[in-house]
Amino acid sequence: MSVRRRGRTLPLHAALVVVGAVMAVPLLYAVLSGFKSTDQLSRNPFGLPDPWVTSNYTDILASGSFWQLLGSSTVIAAGTTVVVVAVSALAAFSFARFAFRGRELLFTLFTMGLMFPFAVAVLPLFLLLRSMDLLDNPLGVILPQAAYGVPMTIVILRGFFREIPAELEEAATLDGCGPLAFFWRILLPMARPALGTVSVLAVVASWNNFLLPLLVFNEPSWWTLPVGVQQFQGQYSSEYARIFAYLVLAMVPALAFYSAAERQLVGGLTAGATKG
Numbered sequence: 058m059s060v061r062r063r064g065r066t067l068p069l070h071a072a073l074v075v076v077g078a079v080m081a082v083p084l085l086y087a088v089l090s091g092f093k094s095t096d097q098l099s100r101n102p103f104g105l106p107d108p109w110v111t112s113n114y115t116d117i118l119a120s121g122s123f124w125q126l127l128g129s130s131t132v133i134a135a136g137t138t139v140v141v142v143a144v145s146a147l148a149a150f151s152f153a154r155f156a157f158r159g160r161e162l163l164f165t166l167f168t169m170g171l172m173f174p175f176a177v178a179v180l181p182l183f184l185l186l187r188s189m190d191l192l193d194n195p196l197g198v199i200l201p202q203a204a205y206g207v208p209m210t211i212v213i214l215r216g217f218f219r220e221i222p223a224e225l226e227e228a229a230t231l232d233g234c235g236p237l238a239f240f241w242r243i244l245l246p247m248a249r250p251a252l253g254t255v256s257v258l259a260v261v262a263s264w265n266n267f268l269l270p271l272l273v274f275n276e277p278s279w280w281t282l283p284v285g286v287q288q289f290q291g292q293y294s295s296e297y298a299r300i301f302a303y304l305v306l307a308m309v310p311a312l313a314f315y316s317a318a319e320r321q322l323v324g325g326l327t328a329g330a331t332k333g
Contacts, residue, residue: 084308091302098298113302123303125278126285127310133198133270133281134263140203141210141259142252148207149214150240154226164215170208175268183272197273198281202263210255217251218244257318264311282307 090098091113092106101107117123152164182201191197221244229239245252267283274280280288289303 084305087301087305090298091305093298095296095298098301110298113299114306117299117303117306122277122285123306126280126282129195129279130264130281130310133195133202134260136195136199137202137206137263138256138259140199141206142256144203145207145210145214145255146245146248146252147240149211149218150244152211153215153218154236164211167208167211170205171212175205179268179272186273192273193276193279194273195279198266198269201269202266206259206262210259213255214248214251217248221247253318257315261311261315264314282310 086103089106090102092109092111093101093113094110097106097110148167152160186192186197186201189197191200225243226239229243234242264281265283266281267287270279270281270284271287274284277288286304286307290300293299
């Protein structure tokens with residue numbers, strides 16, 4: 058690499074190092090703090106644990122409540138993702154491959170959902186869910202989360218579906234393939250990168266959602282991990298080391314999933330830009 062080129066890339070590398078440090082240092086601090094006692098954390102907040110207190114993590118992992126929260130978050134995230142992808146894929150297919158009166162107006166209405174903050178809808182949503190008897194019901198979280206995830210998913214999938222050559226659809230029609238058969242047999246397999254991307258986004262958004270599960274669930278049987286973190290923090294408000302341990306363990310599933318799906322996410326976002 059020439060000196061001139063190295064000089065041009067040096068600021069970029071320095072910026073990446075700074076951003077990486079900003080993200081990694083708090084996470085590392087939380088992990089190490091979870092291995093300390095609260096007394097150690099007060100006396101030596103930035104040093105290594107001495108001795109290492111593993112009971113903060115093992116006690117949480119041995120409790121059934123943590124695994125119940127993990128299971129609830131998993132079920133709700135999976136249900137939300139299935140609804141979001143199924144509904145959005147059909148809607149995006151209609152917007153991308155069919156010409157009908159008012160198509161762009163209807164698509165604009167969907168995209169306006171991206172600008173609608175959830176906090177504005179808290180009260181009417183609560184009243185609606187109560188009237189439908191969906192409080193303390195996982196569907197009371199899954200359906201509103203899916204509704205809020207549909208606009209972004211339609212925008213992503215529509216752009217990908219529009220890049221599929223029309224000649225491919227014409228050839229399928231000549232072979233006796235109807236619109237739904239073309240969608241199911243040809244379009245969806247070709248759209249796997251985009252479907253993977255929107256699935257990852259839906260899972261992460263559901264996993265991190267705190268306000269909606271807090272609003273819907275009064276009974277702890279369906280609490281999700283973000284709600285569990287808040288409740289645990291209130292229960293052990295003076296035991297900071299245990300709170301750090303709980304926060305780290307609550308983050309591990311999401312971080313593991315995102316790390317495993319990172320290539321799929323990036324590949325799906327760039328597929329539409331590099332296609333055709």
